[in-house]
Structure formats: structure tokens, C-alpha cells
Amino acid sequence: MNHPGPDAEAEVAHWRDLQTSLTANGQRRLVLIEGDREDALQWLRQRLPGLDFHQGLWTGPKGDSPDGRLVPMAPTRARSWLGRELPLVVWDGWQGNPPDDLAALTGALTAGGLLFWLMPPLSDWRRFADPDYARTGLEHGGEHPFAGRMSALLADHEAVIRVSPGRASLPPIPPLPDVPFVVGTTSDQQQLIQRLVRFGLGRRRRPLVITADRGRGKSAAMGMAAAELLLKGRQDIVVTAPSAQSTDTLFRHASVVLADVLTESSDEGWSNARGDEQLGTPGDGKCLVTRSGARLRFMPxxxxxxxxxxxxxxxxxxxxxxxxxxxKAVLLGWPRVAFATTVHGYEGAGRGFAIRFRQVLDEKTPQWQAVTLTAPVRWAQSDPLEALVSELFLLGADGDVGLTRSETAEAPVIEPFQPAHASDRVLAEAFGLLVDAHYRTSPADLRQWLDDPRARSWRATLNGRTVGVLWSTEEGGLSPELAGEVSLGTRRVRGHLLAQSLASHSGYPEAAALKGLRVVRVAVADEFRRLGIGRRLVDAARVAATESGIDYLGTSFGGSVDLVAFWQGCGLGVARMGLQQEASSGEYPIQMMRGLSSAGLELAERIRKRLASHWLALLPDNWPELAPELLAQVTADLPGGPAPDAEDLRDLRQFAHGHRGFALTVPVLRKLGQAPGVMVRLAQHPSLGLWCLGVMQGRPWSWLKAEALCLGQRDGEDRLRQLVRDLLENGPEL
Known part of the structure; x- marks a missing residue:
């Protein structure tokens, strides 16, 4: 509530008292400055100089900074500050509000911290033309349910102080506690430090996976544990992370423990043991060296x-x-590796990471250990800002639907779903499924889902609970002229991922001119997978798309055998494979499609036939890291090539039963791999890896030997001769 206030000097003193009280209570606040941007900046220029902070961040243009102690930073760079600690942030929402970055900075605020957010009045948010939308393909026009939902949550939340420049107001000050909050080592941290020390001195191949919400002190605990390990005899400990500055807290706490034994300390770009903040561009040269020569160092x-x-x-x-x-490479490359990540992460869902990476851990290091931190360190358990941010961005959403198969005998109901109109409980259920099913689901995905006017979604319900969800978006429908420019690569149109890719990379402008429905995500609760729910969701999308005149149904994802098999079961076929591995998963993007209209059916057939005709030429040079199982699956999915002719069969028999050289037979062997039914047969053969990598990928014998696929050239050729004999005698009709 706004109140008429005293003079400016007394008001600044009131804000300082607020900082003091928040620090003592271990709390933080969001200060929402509503109204004209220039008025908001003038309000800040009059008050920030009197507030108690050493340095902070400013996300607006450098020349507009309201205080000289603020370091300018682009809004989209905020995630680079993960792992650091900040007393004050001024977020210029008029420059754009990327959700992942905004949420990340709230996690960097320490007790007593203030986040000033410059925005239009809350009543205008639903139609506010956020500049960040241009980066995502979202349209400025119309309403934006994501911002509207946020404005409703912010209106009366206890963590929010609303300020309207020109109407003086004084924020309420929490009473001072009997026992002031002190940042210190929690029992959770102490236990983790002990676990890390035992791990670092213990047996090999027992990696530790640490998960925690932001602000639980996992980085500090890792730093203190690393220091203890050096004191107990370890000589070389390496820290790696997305950036050097994200390890500031780790190194600062390690340097405190090692203060009496350090002989060398390279602290470029990080806060040293005295607490001096260096918020400039960080370097990679972090290293602590003790008198015994033991060292803790950062490496990208x-x-x-x-x-x-x-x-x-x-x-x-x-x-x-x-x-x-x-x-995975780090896990397999060193005897003792500890991984720490955020459960509800702004850099991508840590829980999704845990679910996916657990498969690697179970397979490669089945004796891995898990540790979870729950108690906050940077702020008190009573801090209302953490609860607000979690609610705003659904950071706590998970895929636990609270049902088991035994409780639900009836079939699920499949129905259209409008997430922007759903209750928060239903929205959290649905979004939680996406978080658990996909590696990097983040708050930005929530905004895209709610605000994309072309989005179409369906959900599966049992007993009133959401057990499956499909999110899709309409693409294409571009004018022939624009579609042609997209195909030439002279124009890019945001928000048309699949249509644009098939037009520009596969070379078919029709893909951008026709209308497509791209499935962005499909997710089913873990307890209810393998019951056909995902396929029924795709069927619902397909039927609706056909009825509304959509020409083709498609999807794009990081390729894996399971996902390709799922989409094959939904009637889609491989249309394209991307040349660059995805940064997050390391997988090659695969695009699959199914024609719906006569024009869409013809387009899908032409695209797939052309990819099949180029497959053998593209394969060796463009997908060197493609797993044999996936290579075989994609090859089998593509339209088959011609069966071997009489001369091909002669060469194959001479190779299988005689002494015809492998090098001379490679063209015929590759052709054989595209013959109908051959790759399906080879998929279960023990020499599949040798065939895919030696024949189709053209890897040298020395490489194949190093990968344990054969003992050398003679052994490898003998194995391939036997494989061809098996195909000629027991394989598909050739």
C-alpha cells in the first residue's frame, strides 16, 4: 500500500533501516518500481547513494545507470553470475525480461539484498511489449498470459515492495529478531564436507552427486572440503564449471581454510579471502598452492x-x-569425480539432469552416491523472496502426480489443454512433467508455452490428475516469396524451427509454405509410461491438425534410439539429421515428419527419399560420433535403396567366401546396408558396431582396434566376411 512519506533524507534512512532489519532476519525483498522509466530512474538516483552496498548489478544501458557502484550487464548475461553473491541488483525490465536470467539473479542475492525491478504498472503487464520477445519468436501484439500471471502473483505478495515514483511510500520494516541471522555453516553443509572428504580420500569409481536448491551452500562446502583434502595429503584437485566466476564462492571458502599454508594465490576475477568484490570480467587463472606444493585450480x-x-x-x-x-567424459576420465547441481535450476532443470545423468551413473559407476542439501545458507528459511520466485517460475514443479497404476483402472482421458487458462495447480502438474522429461526445461520454456499464440496442447488425465501432456506449435504457412528466401538462407523467420530447417537445410521451400504442426514436447508421468499415453497424445494432435487443414506433423529432438522408436510408432519418419551436436545433450538433432494432406504426404516422401539418396555420401564426414545403434536405426527408417544387382551379388560372394579385398568391396557393402531389411537384420548382430563404423563411417582399422571392435585388420575383415555370409544365407531376400 502506498502512503505519503517524509522528506527524501528521512526516506533514505528508512530504506537503510529496512536493509538492516532484512539482514538481521536473513531475508530479501523485491522492490517493484512501477510507472514511467525516467521517473523510476530519477527515484533510484535520489535513494541508491544513501543505501548500504559495496557493488551491485545494473541490467540497463551503461549510460543510464542510477548509481556508480552498479556494474552494467546485459539482461541475457545474468546466468553468468551463478555461484556469486550480490547485495543489490537493479533490473531494468524495460530492456527485456528473460525469465531464466531474472530468476538466476534472485538466487545470487544475499540476506538483506534488494532487487529493484523497473516495469510498467502491474495492470499493463499482460499487454507489455517485452523487448526480449523478439529473441524468441513470440509476438508483441495481443496478450501475454505469462506476464499477466506474474502480475497477479506480485500484486499482494509479502516479498514485494511496490513503489510508484511521485507518490512517496515507505516499505514496512520487519521487527528485529531476538537472535540475528548469521551466515554460517549449516549441519547439512558440515555433513556434506565430511562426505566429500571421505569421498576424496576413499575408493575409486564412487562418484558423488550433490543436489540442492539455490543458496544452500553446496559451492562453499565443496571449497572447504577441497581445502581439507589438500591438508590431508591430496596434491592436485581440479574444479570445473560453466565459467570461472561461477566458482568464486568455492575458491573464497577454500582460501579461508588454507590461509595459513598458502604460498601462491591467483585470484583473477574472483573474491578473495578478505571479501573484496571484483565484479568485472573474470579470468580462468584461479589457483591456490600450499607450501607442500598441493594445489586447487580451475579449468574449463x-x-x-x-x-x-x-x-x-x-x-x-x-x-x-x-x-x-x-x-560423461569427465566421469570416465578420473577416479574421483563429484558433481554438484541445482535442483530447481535457472540454468536448466537440475532434476532433469539428475534423471538423465543417473542412467549414465548406473551403467558406468553403479556405486555412485547421492547427497541433498535442504537448509538455506545465504538467507533464512523464512525468506519470502525464495517462495515468490519459485511460484513465479514454477521452479518447484515436478512430475509426481500422486497416483499409482494400481489406483487407476480406467483409461486416461485425452483432451485439449490451454495452459494459460489453467489453475496454478494444474499448470504446475503439467509443467512438472515437462521438467522431469526433458533435460533443460527452464522458466523460459514456461513463458514460451503460455505466450505462443500458435501453441496447441493436449493433456491426459486420470482421476482428475494430469499424467501426460503434449505441447505443439503451428509453423509454416509463409508466402511463396518468403519461403523461397528462407530456402535460400537469405531470410530467417523466428518461431518456425522445423519448417525453416526443412526449407533451408533440406532445400524444400514448400516446407515453409505449407502448414506444419511441430510437437515441441511430449511427456508422461514416470509411473504411467509404456501404456501408450504418449502415442495417444500424438494421435490427438494428428487428428486435430488434419481436421484444421495442417499439411504435416513433425518434431525435432536430440536423437536417441528410444525417441526415434517412439516417433516411428507414431507414424513419423526421419526427414533430416542436423550436422552439429546439441550443446546440452551432445546428441545430433533429428527431425521426423508425417504427411497429413496430399501435399504434405508428397513433401514428406520427397524429403525422405532425397535424404536416403545422399545418406551414404553424407554419413562418413558429418556424423562421426553417431552411435552404431542409432545409425542402424536411421538407415533402416529411410526409404530403402535398390537391392544388389547380379554384379553386386558376385562381389559380395567373392568377399564372403573368397579373398576379394575389403577396400574394393566397400562401395558394394555400403550399398548393401541400404537394401530393404538389411539394417533391421544387422541391428541385433554382434558385429553391428564394426559394420557401422568400419563400413559405413569408414573409420581406419587402427581406430576400430582401439575401440575394441576388432583385433586388427585381418580379424576385422574376417568378422565382416562372416557377417556377409550370414546375410547371404539367412538374411532378407537380396
């Missing part, structure tokens, strides 16, 4: 894998923000 993950130092312990912080293949 790619540098770590390239140089392969003989470190005894590897600590991976903010693991969910790193590509899964690189994490």
Missing part, C-alpha cells in the same frame, strides 16, 4: 578434457549447465 571443462591432468579429485560445479557428453 573442455580444457580439462583436452589436457587430461593427473588430478586425484575433480569437482564439477553447476553441472546441469554443462553438456552431458562432456560430463
Amino acid at each position: 571443462i573442455r580444457s580439462l578434457l583436452a589436457s587430461k591432468p593427473g588430478a586425484e579429485v575433480i569437482l564439477v560445479d553447476e553441472a546441469a549447465a554443462l553438456p552431458a557428453p562432456l560430463l
Whole structure:
């Protein structure tokens, strides 16, 4: 509530008293400055100089900064501050509000911290043309349910102080507690430090996975544990993370423990043991060296894998923000590796990371250990800002629907779903399924889902609970002229991922001119998977798309055998494979489609036939990391090539039963791999890897031997000769 206030000097004193009280209570606040941007900046210029903070962040243009102690930063760079601590942030919402970054900065605020947010009045948010939308393909026109939902939550929340410049107001000050809040080591942290020390001195191949909400002190605990390990005899510990500055807290706490034994400390870009803040551009040269020569150092993950130092312990912080293949390489490359990540992460869902990476851990290091931190360190358990941020961005949403198969005998109901009109309980259920099913689901996805005017969704319900959800978006329908420019690569149109990719990369402008429905995500609660619910959701989308005149149904995802099989079961076929591995998963993007109209059916057939005709030429140079099982699956999915002719069969028999050389037979062997039914047969053969990598990928014998696919060239050729004999005698009709 706004109140007429005293003079400016007394008002500044009131804000200082608020900081003091919040610090003592271990709380933080969001200060929402509503109204004209220039008025808001003038209000800040009059008050910030009197507030108690050393340095903070400003997300607006450098020249507009309301206080010299604020470091300018683009809004989309906020996630680079993960792992750091900030007393004050001024977020200029008029420059754009990327949800992931805004949420990330709230996690960096310490007790007593204030987040000033410059925005239009709450009543205008639903139609506010957020500049960040241009980056995502979202339209400015019309309403934006995501912002409207946020405005409703912010209106009366206890963590929010609403300010309207020109109408003086004084924020309420919480009473001082009997026992002031003190940032200190929690029992959770102490237990984690002990676990990390035992892990670092203990048996090999028992990795530790640490999960926690933001602000629970996992980085600090890792730093203190690393220092203890050096004091107990470890000589080389390496820390890796998405960026050097995200390990500031870790190194600061390690340096405090090691203060009496340090001989060298490189602290470029991080806060040292005295607490001096250096909020400029960080460097990578972090290293602590003790008198005994033991060292704790930071290395970017790619540098770590390239140089392969003989470190005894590897600590991976903010693991969910790193590509899964690189994490796997670190896991397998060193004897003792600990991974730490945020459960409800702003850099991508840490729980999704845990679910997906657990498969690798179970397979490669089945004796891995899990630790969870629950008690906050940077702020008190009573801090209302954490609850607000969790509610705003559904950070606590998960896929636990509270049902079991035994409780639900009836079939699920499949129905259209409008997330923007759903209750918060239903929305959280549905979004939680997406979080658990996909590796990097984040608050930005929630905004995209709610605000995309072309989005169409369906859900599956049992006993009134959401057990499955499908999110799709309409694409294409571009004018022939624009579709042609997209195909030439001279124009890019945001929000048309599949249509644009098939037009520009596959070379078919019709893909952008026709209308497509791309399935963005499909997710089913873990307890109810493999019951056909996902397929029924896709069927519902297909039927609705056909009835509304959509030409084709498609999807784009990081390729895996299970996902390709799922979409094959839904009637889709492979249309394209991307040339660059995805940064988050390390998988090659695969696009699959199914024609619905006569024009869509013809387009899908032409695209798939052309990819099949180019497949053997593209394969060796463009997909060197493609797993044999996936290579075989994609090859089998594509339209088959011609069966071997009489001369081909002669060469195959001479190779299988005689002494015809492998090098001379490779063209015929590759052709054989595209013959109908051959790859389906080979998919279960023990020499599948040798065939895919040696024949189709053209890897040298030395590489195949190093990968244990054969003992050398003679052994490899003998295995391939036997494989061809099996195909000629027992395989598909050739």
C-alpha cells in the first residue's frame, strides 16, 4: 500500500533501516518500481547513494545507470553470475525480461539484498511489449498470459515492495529478531564436507552427486572440503564449471581454510579471502598452492578434457549447465569425480539432469552416491523472496502426480489443454512433467508455452490428475516469396524451427509454405509410461491438425534410439539429421515428419527419399560420433535403396567366401546396408558396431582396434566376411 512519506533524507534512512532489519532476519525483498522509466530512474538516483552496498548489478544501458557502484550487464548475461553473491541488483525490465536470467539473479542475492525491478504498472503487464520477445519468436501484439500471471502473483505478495515514483511510500520494516541471522555453516553443509572428504580420500569409481536448491551452500562446502583434502595429503584437485566466476564462492571458502599454508594465490576475477568484490570480467587463472606444493585450480571443462591432468579429485560445479557428453567424459576420465547441481535450476532443470545423468551413473559407476542439501545458507528459511520466485517460475514443479497404476483402472482421458487458462495447480502438474522429461526445461520454456499464440496442447488425465501432456506449435504457412528466401538462407523467420530447417537445410521451400504442426514436447508421468499415453497424445494432435487443414506433423529432438522408436510408432519418419551436436545433450538433432494432406504426404516422401539418396555420401564426414545403434536405426527408417544387382551379388560372394579385398568391396557393402531389411537384420548382430563404423563411417582399422571392435585388420575383415555370409544365407531376400 502506498502512503505519503517524509522528506527524501528521512526516506533514505528508512530504506537503510529496512536493509538492516532484512539482514538481521536473513531475508530479501523485491522492490517493484512501477510507472514511467525516467521517473523510476530519477527515484533510484535520489535513494541508491544513501543505501548500504559495496557493488551491485545494473541490467540497463551503461549510460543510464542510477548509481556508480552498479556494474552494467546485459539482461541475457545474468546466468553468468551463478555461484556469486550480490547485495543489490537493479533490473531494468524495460530492456527485456528473460525469465531464466531474472530468476538466476534472485538466487545470487544475499540476506538483506534488494532487487529493484523497473516495469510498467502491474495492470499493463499482460499487454507489455517485452523487448526480449523478439529473441524468441513470440509476438508483441495481443496478450501475454505469462506476464499477466506474474502480475497477479506480485500484486499482494509479502516479498514485494511496490513503489510508484511521485507518490512517496515507505516499505514496512520487519521487527528485529531476538537472535540475528548469521551466515554460517549449516549441519547439512558440515555433513556434506565430511562426505566429500571421505569421498576424496576413499575408493575409486564412487562418484558423488550433490543436489540442492539455490543458496544452500553446496559451492562453499565443496571449497572447504577441497581445502581439507589438500591438508590431508591430496596434491592436485581440479574444479570445473560453466565459467570461472561461477566458482568464486568455492575458491573464497577454500582460501579461508588454507590461509595459513598458502604460498601462491591467483585470484583473477574472483573474491578473495578478505571479501573484496571484483565484479568485472573474470579470468580462468584461479589457483591456490600450499607450501607442500598441493594445489586447487580451475579449468574449463573442455580444457580439462583436452589436457587430461593427473588430478586425484575433480569437482564439477553447476553441472546441469554443462553438456552431458562432456560430463560423461569427465566421469570416465578420473577416479574421483563429484558433481554438484541445482535442483530447481535457472540454468536448466537440475532434476532433469539428475534423471538423465543417473542412467549414465548406473551403467558406468553403479556405486555412485547421492547427497541433498535442504537448509538455506545465504538467507533464512523464512525468506519470502525464495517462495515468490519459485511460484513465479514454477521452479518447484515436478512430475509426481500422486497416483499409482494400481489406483487407476480406467483409461486416461485425452483432451485439449490451454495452459494459460489453467489453475496454478494444474499448470504446475503439467509443467512438472515437462521438467522431469526433458533435460533443460527452464522458466523460459514456461513463458514460451503460455505466450505462443500458435501453441496447441493436449493433456491426459486420470482421476482428475494430469499424467501426460503434449505441447505443439503451428509453423509454416509463409508466402511463396518468403519461403523461397528462407530456402535460400537469405531470410530467417523466428518461431518456425522445423519448417525453416526443412526449407533451408533440406532445400524444400514448400516446407515453409505449407502448414506444419511441430510437437515441441511430449511427456508422461514416470509411473504411467509404456501404456501408450504418449502415442495417444500424438494421435490427438494428428487428428486435430488434419481436421484444421495442417499439411504435416513433425518434431525435432536430440536423437536417441528410444525417441526415434517412439516417433516411428507414431507414424513419423526421419526427414533430416542436423550436422552439429546439441550443446546440452551432445546428441545430433533429428527431425521426423508425417504427411497429413496430399501435399504434405508428397513433401514428406520427397524429403525422405532425397535424404536416403545422399545418406551414404553424407554419413562418413558429418556424423562421426553417431552411435552404431542409432545409425542402424536411421538407415533402416529411410526409404530403402535398390537391392544388389547380379554384379553386386558376385562381389559380395567373392568377399564372403573368397579373398576379394575389403577396400574394393566397400562401395558394394555400403550399398548393401541400404537394401530393404538389411539394417533391421544387422541391428541385433554382434558385429553391428564394426559394420557401422568400419563400413559405413569408414573409420581406419587402427581406430576400430582401439575401440575394441576388432583385433586388427585381418580379424576385422574376417568378422565382416562372416557377417556377409550370414546375410547371404539367412538374411532378407537380396
